[in-house]
Amino acid sequence: MSSLRRLSQALVIAIGMCAAAGQAQAQPQAEVDTARIEQITGLKGTYSDKEGVFKVSKPRNDVKIQVDGWTMPPFMGLTSWAAFMADQHGRSMMMGDTVLFEDEVNPAMSAALDAGLEVTALHNHFFFDQPKVYFMHIGGHGDATTLAEGVKKVYDRIAQVRSAHADPESASPGPIASPNSISAAPLEAVFGAKGQTKDGMFKVVVGKTTSMHGINVGNEMGVNTWAAFAGNDDEAVVDGDFAMREGELQTVLKSMRASGLNIVAIHQHMTGETPRILFLHYWGKGKAVDLAKGVKAALDAQSASAR
Structure with missing residues (x-):
């Protein structure tokens, strides 16, 4: 084949690819049904033409919040929100941040998980806040109506907690x-493993592995799940840290909430590790054996999801 002919074929292919790319770019992005989302959530929203995103928001003005001795208005970052955008296939993605008080966190988290939403982070934004404020990030991908209904269930659950007790517990x-x-x-x-004891307390540690900077790291470098128990056998407390891969997070959360264990934080401890490891901190009260069974059930669910 002559070089001229090969060049002609290459030009035809390149032109065809450019045309296809141009058609893909010209295809309009689908839009979410903004009126339907407002109807479901009961909230007015705003639409960004630039990004094709519709966002509803709900300021936390039902409880006065002080940060560092200063009464903070919702405009300064005390507003729950959920944003929706559509893909080219008629499905939608939702991401949001939810402002919560301590006694609302786990009821709201259970409502989100039960509604099919994902909980992706839980943390604080301030020091010296009264009452203490948490922020729970949520997300989901699928039918916009279902996602909006999930957001509404989270907000309704928060309202139920505050209706029962006007002031955070x-x-x-x-x-x-x-x-x-x-x-x-x-x-x-329960754990099928030996633990550590000290001054009437008990702790069990389960190691996990990952790699950082080309070095394998594990249990002794802090990549582990642990559970520590105090009190007595009938009136005990458990606290701990749970290490998991990203794809295991929702499974572990659902298992721990089903056992009545409270999630206190969801975050990372490292950067640049492979695979990425997330950590959640938890707290529970009850009979020591029941608490241990709850943690063990989450470990078993984690193992099953990793297969």
Whole structure:
């Protein structure tokens, strides 16, 4: 084949690819049904023509919040929001941030998970805030109506908590016994592993591995799940950290909330690791064995989701 002929064929292919790309760019982006989202959520929204995004928002003006001794208006970052955009296939993506008080976090999280939404982060934005404020990030991909209904369920659950108690609670229900006298053997039987004991407390640690800067890191470098128990066998508390890959997060959250364990934070401890590891911190009160079973159920669910 002559060089001229090969050049002609290459030009034809290049022109065809450019034309196809131009057609793809010219194809208009689908738009979400803004009126329907407003109807479902009961909130007025704003539409960005530039990005094709529709956002509804809900200021937290039902409780006065002070940060560093200053009464903070919702405009300064105390507004819940959910944003929607459509893809080319008629499906929608939703992302949002939800402003919560401590006693609202886990009811709102359960409402989100039960509605098929994802919970992707939980953290604070301030120091010296009264009452303490948390921010829960949510997301989802699918039918816009279903996503909007999920957002509405989260906001409704928050309203239910505040209707029951106008002021945020300062403690979770249930006592913690003192002095500490946790029996290790029943908990080791639940976890199928030996634990550590100190001053009537008990802790079990399960290592995980990842790689950073070409170096394998694991349990002793902090890549682990742990559970620590205090109180006594009938009036105990558990707290801990749970390490998981990104794809395991929703499974672990659902399992822990089903067991009544409270999620306190969801975040990362490292950057640049492969695979990426997320961590969640948790807290629970009750019988020590029941708490241990809840943590073990989440470990089992994590293992099953990784297969």
